[in-house]
Amino acid sequence: MPITASAVRAAALFAAVLLFAVPDIVDAQRVRGAEGDDEPRGRPTPTMRLSLFEGLGEAQACIDEEDFACARERLDRLASTRGLTSYETAQIYRAYGALHIAEERYPDAIAAFENLLSQDDLPPALEQSTLYTIAQLYGQEEEYERALDALERWFALTESPSPESWAAKARFLYLLERHADAIAPARTALRLYDEQGRSADEGLYQVLQYSHIELDDFDSAIEVGKEIVERWPRKQHVVTLAALHGQAGDELVQLALYEAAFEAGWLTSSAELTSYAQLLLGAEIPHRAARVLEDGLDGGAIDSTPAGWQLLSQAWLLAREDERALPALARAAELADDGEIDLRLASAYATQYRWQECLDAADRALERGLERPDEAHVQRGSCLVGLGRLDDALQAFRTAARDERSRNVANRWLEFVQAEARWGQRLDSMRNELRELERAPPQRR
DSSP states (O other): OOSOGGGGHHHHHHHHHHTOOHHHHHHHHHHHHHTTTTOOSSSOOOOOOHHHHHHHHHHHHHHHTTOHHHHHHHHHHHHTOTTOOHHHHHHHHHHHHHHHHHTTOHHHHHHHHHHHHTSSSOOHHHHHHHHHHHHHHHHHTTOHHHHHHHHHHHHHHOSSOOHHHHHHHHHHHHHTTOHHHHHHHHHHHHHHHHHTTOOOOHHHHHHHHHHHHHTTOHHHHHHHHHHHHHHSOOHHHHHHHHHHHHHTTOHHHHHHHHHHHHHTTOOOSHHHHHHHHHHHHHTTOHHHHHHHHHHHHHHTSSOOOHHHHHHHHHHHHHTTOHHHHHHHHHHHHHHOSSSHHHHHHHHHHHHTTOHHHHHHHHHHHHHHOOSOHHHHHHHHHHHHHHTTOHHHHHHHHHHHHTSGGGHHHHHHHHHHHHHHHHHHHHHHHHHHHHHHHHHSOOOOO
16 A cells, blocks of 8 residues: 555644644633623622723733733733732733733743632633633643643533534544544534534544544544545645545545546655555556656656666566666666665566676676575576576576575576587587588599
């Protein structure tokens, strides 16, 4: 299989992490404050003195203008006010948290919000919004256990969780490698998005898909992948779906997806083009595979390695283009670190009766080093037989016969060459006798 499911697993982690967008946290803090999230839920509405309310507004204006020193000065002055209530203290910590987020000082933002939560008699809505923000911040800091804990606390206080919250839970669980647990919240999020007539982002679909992959549930992963490709027909998703079909044994579907990606110009890397060629070979379309490999190797899109050139040689051989296979194999031999490919090249030359090139390749193989030099001596001997150099061939086969692994085949060759030599001697003797007869004067009768 050219590509396995493990080749795409890392992408899920990357996709999931990207979806914790910190700028959204800043916006969320601003929006929640504007929407009056401190409405009472069974508790009296806390009050705030006017001077503090105005001071927080001034600090927010400084944050909006990215004048963080101004915002800090305003907040420090407010924090030193005597006789602050727990609610007023909470609102100051909330403003500090927003400031730290704007400064991208996320650990400090988390500390500010944790201090907010430590205050007594918080309005439920403020506690909820703060827990959700903390969950996002912990996610940003890749502290996923803490992120999930904060989110679970938020769920306990919320009557109707949004699809975004279920999606966040699915992502945290996936990033904690709790793949089986991530599936239910991911599907809940998708259902809620659908019920609300909204579209989920592709990252949520990917979390669901890769959770199935990690559980080796490729059929479910394929179903999710089809929807992803239909909604976002991009290279990454098409190649992932192709890999999954290959993992499930659907090589023809895998090839069809690769063909579509190739025609779209999406297969650009050496690995992608090589995988496509291997799929074509598996589908018994060797000529097209050879064209893809040849264009890629000549143009530099496919890495010029011994393996790449060997694959091209194999493709031309399967396409019954033997003459085109040899240059590719020769190039592979040039790039190799040892003589193994030279030995295969010698064998290929022998099939074309190109005996001198066969001998040269066998000699190079021995010079560059082999795991089985005895095999090279056998091949070298056969090249010499082809050249008619029987005495040299006998010596090559005798050398090969010293290795027990090649002794039988070498001895058979020795018998053959010795028989050929005897027959050659007999022919020479017969030719000499004929010449003598031709030179002798005719006898009188």
